[in-house]
Amino acid sequence: MADLTAVPWNEWPVRCAPQDQVSEHFRFYELTSSELAQRRSIPNAFESVAQARAAVHLCRHVLQPLRNEFGRFTPNSVYRSQALERALKGRPAGWTSGSQHCLGQACDVEIPGMATLDLAKWAAGHLEFDQIICECYDPALGANAGWVHISLRPPGGEPNRRELLSYVRDARSGNYVYIAGLEPTIA
Numbered sequence: 530m531a532d533l534t535a536v537p538w539n540e541w542p543v544r545c546a547p548q549d550q551v552s553e554h555f556r557f558y559e560l561t562s563s564e565l566a567q568r569r570s571i572p573n574a575f576e577s578v579a580q581a582r583a584a585v586h587l588c589r590h591v592l593q594p595l596r597n598e599f600g601r602f603t604p605n606s607v608y609r610s611q612a613l614e615r616a617l618k619g620r621p622a623g624w625t626s627g628s629q630h631c632l633g634q635a636c637d638v639e640i641p642g643m644a645t646l647d648l649a650k651w652a653a654g655h656l657e658f659d660q661i662i663c664e665c666y667d668p669a670l671g672a673n674a675g676w677v678h679i680s681l682r683p684p685g686g687e688p689n690r691r692e693l694l695s696y697v698r699d700a701r702s703g704n705y706v707y708i709a710g711l712e713p714t715i716a
Contacts (some may be wrong), residue, residue, distance in 0.1 A: 531640070533557075538683065543578050552593040553583055560584040560607045560633070565617060574609045575633065579647040582634035585610050586683045605637040605676055606630060612664065634659070635680035644672040647695075648667060649654050649711045652679055659689040664696040667714040 547558035547641035560581075566573040575581040584607055592604060608693040609630040615622065629635035642646050649663040659680040681715070684691050695715040699706045 530558075538582050539685075540645045541582045541585050549595050552589045554596045554601075555592055558645060559604065560588060562603075562611065563606060563613060566610075566613050568618055571613045571616055573612070573613050576610065577689065580608060580631075580633035582622065582633070583683045587634060587636060587681045591652075591679050591681055592638075595638060595640070595652070598651070599640045601645065602638065602640050605639060607636045608633045617642050622668065628694060629659070629680040629682075634682055635678060637664070637676045639673055640641060642672060644668070645675045645677060646711060646713055649677045652677060653693055653711065657681060658691060660692045660694065662694045662696055662707070663711045663713075665698075665714070666695070667698070676711070 530546060530550070531548045534552055536542070545557055551557050551560065554661065559587065561575065563574050564568050567569070567632050584615045587607065589672070594604065595668070609617065609628065611625060611631055614626040614628055614631055615624055638648070639645065645666040646663055649661055652658065653661050656679065658677065659682045662678040664675050664678055666694070668674070693710040693711050694707050694709060696705055696707055697712060698704070
């Protein structure tokens, strides 16, 4: 186990150990951890150093500030390989996802006991981000219904959009749709 917290994100080594420290409270393995990948034996290792570096940047600027503010939590998802993304979304073998998770630029988080909408609003007011999406939050199902998707593009590429969205159930169709802003599902 090495302490790599002082290594700049854009100089992250090509090889490192799962237990290597990425930030004050996160280890490298947490950026690729996935219960679905583990249950289905789907490889979920970074495929490029660019993906790993983007995830390290995301960890230091999104996950670590969340942990500093709210204490210990486990991200639902950070990096996802294309194979894992296909399994998660039920897509065929030839399908390629454009998700920022597959680039190491996104995470899905919940904070136990904190309303998902409140977490999304806190993140919007306190974090650097590309997108924040309050996903599947229905207050009738409890405070931790749904999750918050937060993405962050690394410096040197396209600028962060600072886009706020919600993925909510449409009352008329019953389908989930994206809407602008941070809102709960209203049935």
